[in-house]
Amino acid sequence: MKDSMDILVISEQTDDKSPTRLTLELLGLGRRLAAENNGRVGAVVLGEGADIASRELAERGADLVYFLDNPALSRYNPEVWATLLESLLRRNPASLMLAGHTSLGQDLLPRLAFSLGAGLVTDCVEIRWDGSFLFTKPVYGGNAVAGIKVLTPLALATVRARVGEALPPSSPGGELIPIDQDPPQETRLTVKDRHYLEAGECPLEEARVVVSGGRGMGGEEGFEVLRELARLLGGAVGASRPPVDAGWVPSTCQVGITGKVVAPALYVAVAISGSSQHLSGMGDSGKIVAINKDPEAYIFKVSDYGVVGDWREVLPAFLSKLRELASA
Amino acid sequence: MGLHIVVLAKMVPDPEGPPSSFEVRSEEKRVAVRGLPPVINPFDENALEAAIRIKERAGGSITLLSLGRNLSRAVILKAVAAGADASVLVEEDSLDQALLDSRSTAVLLAAALRTLEPFDLVLCGRQASDTNAGVVGLGVAQLLGLPAVTLAQKVEVADGRVMVERVLSDGYEVVECPLPALVTVSGEVGDLRYPSLQAIRAAKELPQRIVRLQDLEISLPIEAWVETVSLAPPRRERSCRMVEADTPAEAGERLAQLLWEDKVV
Ligand SMILES: Cc1cc2nc3c(=O)[nH]c(=O)nc-3n(C[C@H](O)[C@H](O)[C@H](O)COP(=O)(O)OP(=O)(O)OC[C@H]3O[C@@H](n4cnc5c(N)ncnc54)[C@H](O)[C@@H]3O)c2cc1C
Ligand SMILES: Nc1ncnc2c1ncn2[C@@H]1O[C@H](COP(=O)(O)O)[C@@H](O)[C@H]1O
Numbered sequence: 001m002k003d004s005m006d007i008l009v010i011s012e013q014t015d016d017k018s019p020t021r022l023t024l025e026l027l028g029l030g031r032r033l034a035a036e037n038n039g040r041v042g043a044v045v046l047g048e049g050a051d052i053a054s055r056e057l058a059e060r061g062a063d064l065v066y067f068l069d070n071p072a073l074s075r076y077n078p079e080v081w082a083t084l085l086e087s088l089l090r091r092n093p094a095s096l097m098l099a100g101h102t103s104l105g106q107d108l109l110p111r112l113a114f115s116l117g118a119g120l121v122t123d124c125v126e127i128r129w130d131g132s133f134l135f136t137k138p139v140y141g142g143n144a145v146a147g148i149k150v151l152t153p154l155a156l157a158t159v160r161a162r163v164g165e166a167l168p169p170s171s172p173g174g175e176l177i178p179i180d181q182d183p184p185q186e187t188r189l190t191v192k193d194r195h196y197l198e199a200g201e202c203p204l205e206e207a208r209v210v211v212s213g214g215r216g217m218g219g220e221e222g223f224e225v226l227r228e229l230a231r232l233l234g235g236a237v238g239a240s241r242p243p244v245d246a247g248w249v250p251s252t253c254q255v256g257i258t259g260k261v262v263a264p265a266l267y268v269a270v271a272i273s274g275s276s277q278h279l280s281g282m283g284d285s286g287k288i289v290a291i292n293k294d295p296e297a298y299i300f301k302v303s304d305y306g307v308v309g310d311w312r313e314v315l316p317a318f319l320s321k322l323r324e325l326a327s328a
Numbered sequence: 329m330g331l332h333i334v335v336l337a338k339m340v341p342d343p344e345g346p347p348s349s350f351e352v353r354s355e356e357k358r359v360a361v362r363g364l365p366p367v368i369n370p371f372d373e374n375a376l377e378a379a380i381r382i383k384e385r386a387g388g389s390i391t392l393l394s395l396g397r398n399l400s401r402a403v404i405l406k407a408v409a410a411g412a413d414a415s416v417l418v419e420e421d422s423l424d425q426a427l428l429d430s431r432s433t434a435v436l437l438a439a440a441l442r443t444l445e446p447f448d449l450v451l452c453g454r455q456a457s458d459t460n461a462g463v464v465g466l467g468v469a470q471l472l473g474l475p476a477v478t479l480a481q482k483v484e485v486a487d488g489r490v491m492v493e494r495v496l497s498d499g500y501e502v503v504e505c506p507l508p509a510l511v512t513v514s515g516e517v518g519d520l521r522y523p524s525l526q527a528i529r530a531a532k533e534l535p536q537r538i539v540r541l542q543d544l545e546i547s548l549p550i551e552a553w554v555e556t557v558s559l560a561p562p563r564r565e566r567s568c569r570m571v572e573a574d575t576p577a578e579a580g581e582r583l584a585q586l587l588w589e590d591k592v593v
Contacts, residue, residue, distance in 0.1 A: 119553035309576025
């Protein structure tokens with residue numbers, strides 16, 4: 001076997017040190033692409049306790065897992081990560097490197113692109129192989145979808161949630177390879193305190209049902225009603241951007257091209273007009289329900305069910321009927 | 329003497345325009361924009377606002393740097409009037425944004441920035457609303473050897489260092505680095521202030537420099553690293569079942585009934 005491999009996935013870990021769901025999805029995607037071009041797929045895990053995630057990734061589709069377990073890597077430092085990955089890639093050339101389109105991926109991959117001289121496509125919603133990689137991504141705020149080819153030998157991509165599919169565990173797992181390099185001590189960036197915002201009852205990305213409100217909710221009180229509905233449906237509360245800007249809900253609730261990308265089985269959009277930036281974050285939902293007082297609102301064109309009316313009148317009746325049906 | 333801050337500001341078709349004003353011409357691989365005025369990319373406006381706040385506290389000057397073809401003087405003027413001190417336009421017919429990739433744009437902007445030295449801080453948007461890329465800022469930093477911090481919701485400068493609150497999916501972290509540095513700015517920073525009419529009038533007198541490609545130390549052509557091979561309209565329209573009823577409350581009830589019957593809930 002040659003000691004180069006074709007596809008490399010950058011792992012991100014949750015606080016309990018296991019790989020994030022998106023990482024597993026990327027590995028599934030990498031696996032599929034690798035199979036189509038007779039390549040191998042590897043993962044890179046940097047972090048304190050990196051061996052934990054590494055073992056899981058080795059069982060979830062990675063032929064090889066490079067890992068570096070070091071207390072200096074407990075927090076993402078862009079320059080440290082970039083240095084380690086750059087030298088790993090120089091020693092083990094790959095043709096494609098994938099990262100999640102997360103605050104880490106968005107920060108790290110452009111750095112690597114320019115230090116390695118590699119073409120990068122960010123925010124991919126699809127990657128295909130037809131003799132070369134074809135990357136698909138939204139442009140113009142979601143008003144168009146571009147197909148992009150990378151012209152350099154190494155291609156880099158950040159990928160959204162739910163583009164790939166996580167693979168079930170299988171054995172025997174891939175090979176674990178410790179990275180034989182110390183994290184660089186010299187870095188110009190100091191990463192200091194980390195602050196968490198209230199996460200809400202249920203994380204948006206995982207929810208089967210998302211109930212989102214827009215500018216037309218008029219204030220925080222409106223979101224109380226949405227919370228009630230979300231509880232009833234066992235879902236999470238999201239929002240378009242104006243409620244976040246107005247401070248009615250934390251910014252972690254924002255759905256859209258610069259917020260979270262969700263694809264729940266059911267998405268309820270209340271008092272949301274349906275801008276392309278918002279649609280870009282929820283357009284792949286299973287069923288979409290829109291409640292809006294403007295019959296001309298664009299959101300109705302992209303929904304499966306629509307009610308024209310003021311949410312103040314529609315929602316209470318909707319809620320009590322749902323309760324009645326559920327208890328019957 | 330204060331700080332010299334450069335803000336990278338890209339001109340884009342108003343991203344808040346209705347979907348119908350973005351016509352996707354697949355054969356030409358280009359989006360034709362109808363009836364939408366150009367604006368400064370919203371995140372670049374946030375970057376300018378962050379720059380103005382820093383200047384208010386620490387003193388100094390702000391230069392607005394924009395690259396493209398046929399840049400609207402009115403749009404530049406309004407942005408400058410909000411609180412910048414000068415503008416530099418890298419302008420040439422060949423600089424069609426739809427044809428430049430992130431790499432080429434970064435190379436050109438880095439070369440233009442070299443003509444503006446010395447500067448302490450470069451602020452740019454986290455991403456442009458047309459490319460939706462978020463690549464150019466970090467590219468410029470890498471080409472100029474500057475430390476860079478991305479996704480700022482707050483930017484402060486003190487003692488030769490920049491402190492950034494960096495947006496994360498579940499909160500934020502604080503990142504610091506020495507100046508000169510580059511920071512990419514997110515919407516959480518806040519909207520750009522409106523200039524007064526008086527400020528707009530005064531801004532007409534502020535220095536504006538037009539830079540041509542031949543003024544820049546770059547070797548042409550710049551090699552692109554990616555190529556757009558297709559462009560299509562998004563597939564998003566669905567056939568919507570409108571719930572009819574005499575009152576909104578009744579419609580709400582019927583919606584519940586319908587979703588229940590269709591096993592959606
Ligand atoms: C670079 C950039 C990035 C962006 N990123 C995002 C993003 O990630 N996510 C996002 O959502 N937006 C984003 N936006 C903003 C986006 O362009 C729109 O401005 C925003 O999505 C509109 O939100 P809205 O639908 O809640 O508000 P509006 O467009 O103002 O619509 C409000 C709707 O509520 C209805 N309404 C009002 N009152 C009631 C009532 N009582 N009952 C029922 N209906 C009512 C109205 O009929 C209207 O349709 C971005 C914009 C830019 C420029
Ligand atoms: N033509 C341009 N002129 C000035 N600044 C630009 C230009 N293109 C990109 N930028 C800056 O780089 C940022 C990121 O752009 P992008 O990588 O295309 O998303 C933008 O928000 C701008 O601040």
